[in-house]
Amino acid sequence: MFKKAKQSRVFQDVVEQIQNAILSGKLSPGTKLPPERELKDMFNTSRGTLREALRVLEQKGLIEIKLGVSGGAIVKRIDTEPIAESLALLIRSGEVSLEHISEFRIKIEGSLVELAAQRATKKDIRELETLYNKAKAYYKEHDWENFLKTDEEMHTYIGIMTRNPVFQFVQKSIHDNIHKYYEEYLPMNKKRTLENLTDFKRLLDAMRINDGKAASRIIMDHVKRFNNKMQEKLKGKT
Amino acid sequence: MFKKAKQSRVFQDVVEQIQNAILSGKLSPGTKLPPERELKDMFNTSRGTLREALRVLEQKGLIEIKLGVSGGAIVKRIDTEPIAESLALLIRSGEVSLEHISEFRIKIEGSLVELAAQRATKKDIRELETLYNKAKAYYKEHDWENFLKTDEEMHTYIGIMTRNPVFQFVQKSIHDNIHKYYEEYLPMNKKRTLENLTDFKRLLDAMRINDGKAASRIIMDHVKRFNNKMQEKLKGKT
DNA sequence: CCCTATATAATGGTTAAACCATTCGACGTT
DNA sequence: AACGTCGAATGGTTTAACCATTATATAGGG
Structure with missing residues (x-):
């Protein structure tokens, strides 16, 4: 029925005052506190x-503190980092497994891509084509590192295309936490890179005609396939 | 390429040592630190x-601190609270709107219910039936408050049925943040409560035959409808 | 003998003043 | 103009004391 009465912790009061000033916009990102x-x-x-x-x-994640003269507390732009960090704790504590995350990711990425396809503008398509051509070039040069970087950029841009920050935040939190697994257990080679590139081409074609359902199917299939590969590797190791 | 070298902050080292002890299980929930x-x-x-x-x-969210003699720092069981809190900051800062959240919720709850339906055991169905009958009784007594509490229980139980903690965590974070809007802008009355009850009956029937797609459609339709009602109320207020 | 009120001590919360460590910028030297 | 040196501003740490809260022990009354 009732909430616990406010505890008499002075520092909590200070936190709330500064937090409210930041959230209400009285202190904007970049501002330095005294x-x-x-x-x-x-x-x-x-x-x-x-x-x-x-x-x-x-x-x-509301402020950042710098050392030295002209250092101090600087108001930060709020981002997804604290959420990703808390999620990482849940994973490390064993409360959630990699399989749990993957299952969630398949569903989320499916919805996300569907929205993105429905909302894709001509400008979005041009942007994706540029990224696709960049990835293709890296593939031909056998430059796997830059290929992966471009792949990451494509995923991020598709997130932006949803025009919904929640999807962007969730995707980033999940990716931040899952990335180290992929790097460790699923190194890129020519075959896998080509498969990746082909999947993306199909996705791009679906986006071009705003076919959300098709785009969703393609990405879910893609995520599932790559996830299975990794699960196999994981089993092999243990 | 490289990460910033470790800063020389003593308290960070202490944080890491205690955190590692907790995450590795050397300190279990309930343990009191010196x-x-x-x-x-x-x-x-x-x-x-x-x-x-x-x-x-x-x-x-790793420890809880109590006052007084025999007080001190107690290791907490990790839960979703810090994530919900960070999400609340994102909402309050204006980075995400209620509509963004709702759109996300529709997709998530759709996936979640689909999984739950696919994995529903006979025991799950019995549990849902018990909850449904409880809700029905409260409806007949015009006890809206307890009806809502039971509705919440049903959503929570459906989360458990996914057998995936990530879905449970996300749903809880979203619900914690969206709840105050619903309470303020969408008070329950006889008509809305009956609508709610009817939707749940349909959902239960779909779950009974493990029809995930149907269950997904039903819940998405339900969430959309109730969300539209609230959006209208919100527009009326502003 | 049991219940209640009070006293005690353990523990977190706060304060004060000093010193250490890092960094930026000014100034001077080459 | 390039480089090195030094000083001051600022966060980081230490110490020692006192305040506030609360579980438990104790004493007193019924």
Whole structure:
């Protein structure tokens, strides 16, 4: 029924005041907060307590703290990093397995691509074509590292095409956490790279005619296939 | 290419040591850490620095700190709370709108219900039937508050039926953040409650025959309809 | 004997003042 | 103009003391 009455923790009050100032826009990204020795006086508290508040704000991803003269707490643009970090904790704690993540990713990426295809503009298609040609060139040069980088760019751009930041955030959080597995257990070679490129070509064609359902099928199939490959490798190792 | 070399922040080292101990299972949930005055000696640091580390761990949701004698830092079971909190920041900062969330929710809940239907056991169906009958009783008594509570229980149980914690986590994070909107802008009445109950009956029937696609259609339609109602109310207010 | 009120001590929360470490910029030297 | 040196601003750390909260022990009353 009722919430626990506010605890008497001074640093919490400081956190809330600064957080509210940031969220309400009174402090915009890039703004530098006054030095600790001034802030402590403004909040009428001690430096130790003030620093505990700054530690919390830093952990929340609201500020960044730099050292040295002209250093200090700088207001950050809010991003997906804290979410990705919390998700990483869940994974490392064993609460969720790689298979759980993969299953989720297949569904999410399916929905995401469907939306992107439905909303694709001519400009989007041109952008994807540019990326596709870039990837193709790297493939011909056998430059797997840059190929992968371009592949990442394509996924990111498709996220942008949804025009929905939630999908972008979730995809990034998942990718950040799953990436190290792929790097370790699924090194790129000529065959796999070509397969990747071919899948992307099919996806691009579906996007061109705004066929969301087809695009969704293509990416889900793609993710499933590459995921299976990795699961096999994983089993082989253990 | 390279990562920034490790900064020389003592409290970060303390955070990592304790975090690793928790994640590796050396410290299990419920365990109480030694008092600050002992920990500070174990890490050979000052109390202020140690407390900054504890603040970070608390914010990460890894420990909980209690006051008074026999108080102290207690290892928490990792859950979805920090993710929900970070998501709340993204919403409050204006980076994501209610419509963005709703669109995402429609897709997620569709996938989630599809999985749940495919994996539904006879025990699951019995459990859902019990919940359905409970909701029906509250409907007949015009007890909207308990009806909503039971509705929430049904959604949670369907999450469990996926057997995938990622879906459970995401659904909870989204629901925690969207709930206050629904409470404020979409109060329950007889007509809406009956509509809700009818939708759930249809969902239950689809689950009974493990028809994932049908279940998915039903829930997506349900979420869309209730979301539209709320969007209208929202527009009316502004 | 049991219940309640009070006292005690353990523990987190806060304060103060000093010193250390890092970094940027000014200034001077070549 | 390029480079090196030095000083000051700022975050990071330490110490020592005191305050606030709360579980438990103790004492008193019924």
